[in-house]
Amino acid sequence: MNIEVRQPLRARVERVKPAIVDCDVHPKATLEAMRPYLAKRWQDYLKTYGVRSRHGFAKGYPYPKGTPQAARRDAWPQGGGLPGSDLALMQAQHLDHYGITFGVMNPLSPSGQGEQNPEFSAALASAINDWQIAAMNARDPRLKASIVVPYEDGEAARAEIHKRAGNREFVQVFLLSRTAEALGRRRYWPIYEAAVAHDLPVGIHVFGYSGWAMTNSGWPSFYIEEMTEHATASQALVTSFIMEGVFERYPTLKIVLLESGFAWLPALGWRLDKLWTRMRDEVPHVKRPPSEYLHEHFWVSTQPMEEPEEPDHLMEVMGWIGFDRILFASDYPHWDFDDPFLALPPALSDQQRTAIYAGNAHALYRLV
Amino acid sequence: MARHVVAPAREIPPGGRKRVEVAGRAIVVFNLGGEFFALSDRCPHKGGTLSQGLLTGLLESSAPGTYCYTRRGEIIRCPWHSWEFDIRTGKSWCDPERVRARNYPVSVEPGARLVEGPYTAETFAVTVEDDYVVVEA
Numbered sequence: 166m167n168i169e170v171r172q173p174l175r176a177r178v179e180r181v182k183p184a185i186v187d188c189d190v191h192p193k194a195t196l197e198a199m200r201p202y203l204a205k206r207w208q209d210y211l212k213t214y215g216v217r218s219r220h221g222f223a224k225g226y227p228y229p230k231g232t233p234q235a236a237r238r239d240a241w242p243q244g245g246g247l248p249g250s251d252l253a254l255m256q257a258q259h260l261d262h263y264g265i266t267f268g269v270m271n272p273l274s275p276s277g278q279g280e281q282n283p284e285f286s287a288a289l290a291s292a293i294n295d296w297q298i299a300a301m302n303a304r305d306p307r308l309k310a311s312i313v314v315p316y317e318d319g320e321a322a323r324a325e326i327h328k329r330a331g332n333r334e335f336v337q338v339f340l341l342s343r344t345a346e347a348l349g350r351r352r353y354w355p356i357y358e359a360a361v362a363h364d365l366p367v368g369i370h371v372f373g374y375s376g377w378a379m380t381n382s383g384w385p386s387f388y389i390e391e392m393t394e395h396a397t398a399s400q401a402l403v404t405s406f407i408m409e410g411v412f413e414r415y416p417t418l419k420i421v422l423l424e425s426g427f428a429w430l431p432a433l434g435w436r437l438d439k440l441w442t443r444m445r446d447e448v449p450h451v452k453r454p455p456s457e458y459l460h461e462h463f464w465v466s467t468q469p470m471e472e473p474e475e476p477d478h479l480m481e482v483m484g485w486i487g488f489d490r491i492l493f494a495s496d497y498p499h500w501d502f503d504d505p506f507l508a509l510p511p512a513l514s515d516q517q518r519t520a521i522y523a524g525n526a527h528a529l530y531r532l533v
Numbered sequence: 534m535a536r537h538v539v540a541p542a543r544e545i546p547p548g549g550r551k552r553v554e555v556a557g558r559a560i561v562v563f564n565l566g567g568e569f570f571a572l573s574d575r576c577p578h579k580g581g582t583l584s585q586g587l588l589t590g591l592l593e594s595s596a597p598g599t600y601c602y603t604r605r606g607e608i609i610r611c612p613w614h615s616w617e618f619d620i621r622t623g624k625s626w627c628d629p630e631r632v633r634a635r636n637y638p639v640s641v642e643p644g645a646r647l648v649e650g651p652y653t654a655e656t657f658a659v660t661v662e663d664d665y666v667v668v669e670a
Binding site for chain 2: 231232237238239500501502503504506507508
């Protein structure tokens with residue numbers, strides 16, 4: 166494939182480059198690259214039994230991704246390998262090209278998350294954490310790591326957080342949105358307890374292998390439905406966090422919603438508040454209007470931003486969420502990548518733009 | 534608008550494409566069975582590089598369960614968000630009036646005419662024996 170790093174166009178050169186923190190960068194490891202970080206026992210296991218996700222399909226994704234590896238077609242390294250695997254290309258095409266000051270790495274797969282064998286899940290999660298540091302962060306410290314945890318096993322996840330949290334290159338705990346039970350359920354509380362103990366936000370990225378069909382009427386027919394479903398799945402998990410009382414138990418817990426869109430948040434807040442006034446006694450541990458928890462505990466990332474016909478509508482949605490709660494994210498190198506220079510609405514004030522590009526992420530992730 | 538000699542015609546075979554720089558602008562030139570078309574190489578949606586996209590056809594359906602695949606090789610899909618553009622017009626399929634890649638007049642001229650000027654070919658020599666792609670931009 167013909168790879169050409171885009172030349173900055175004239176308009177871009179003239180503009181002063183803003184400091185940009187990209188909260189959703191996807192580095193790509195392979196099982197082969199993770200092998201050095203696996204005990205011999207798990208190397209042998211991998212060779213003999215392989216990985217088994219909680220989904221019933223044997224190989225690949227439940228839905229084809231629209232483009233190979235769900236990647237930008239210009240993000241395949243010339244020397245071979247998968248998009249996101251070649252640091253030099255990531256630097257030239259993304260980090261350097263846009264002047265990204267920090268990028269938060271969110272490894273999707275392979276990462277051990279959703280792996281059926283709980284011990285292997287923990288071993289793979291730990292391996293991808295080692296890999297993030299050795300293969301990426303140590304070579305380019307702009308790239309910060311996420312603590313990938315084997316979330317279906319709360320205790321193992323807690324142990325992995327304690328193991329990594331001393332290293333400040335890890336800036337968040339990392340979960341996927343599709344889990345065996347709703348994320349507010351108590352089996353996951355050890356994760357939140359460890360996260361608040363180390364004052365780490367918990368990033369929840371869409372996708373994952375829950376073992377459940379992705380809608381409550383089963384498997385939809387099309388990838389376009391899967392992409393849309395992230396909004397409904399995210400509403401369910403946000404609701405679960407609030408209604409299970411997670412934030413009453415862990416009042417300093419911070420949740421980052423990654424790649425879930427956000428225009429659905431205000432409507433969810435209104436609906437929850439209305440129902441809470443009528444059914445509060447079903448969940449007496451929810452002491453305040455649900456939207457208050459929403460405002461206090463959740464951050465959202467920009468990509469993929471809804472694109473309403475009327476740009477003011479997007480500004481109103483952002484205003485409801487709070488301009489201090491929105492984090493810039495590109496999703497590099499995936500096909501629905503947002504260009505950092507073009508993604509944000511022109512109507513933002515300089516202050517709002519600076520906050521979304523970098524200020525909010527610096528405050529949340531304590532980047533150094 | 535000036536006329537620019539951007540490539541020898543044989544460099545862009547039928548079904549091929551080439552990204553060229555013309556007066557500081559990135560332009561992609563397509564050869565569709567001997568017809569040449571030139572579009573701005575910057576996707577009008579969010580800025581992807583069209584020349585690195587997938588060249589495909591137009592898939593339409595009159596009703597669920599039926600489909601019609603036409604215009605093979607005439608639709609370029611942006612490598613980023615997969616927006617589809619008609620290489621003949623630059624118009625996007627989903628929002629043709631608002632989201633369109635600028636198109637440029639393009640022609641194939643014999644070298645014998647070009648050597649007389651007033652054309653500019655900055656990076657290669659023009660010979661009388663060959664044909665050349667000329668973009669007006």
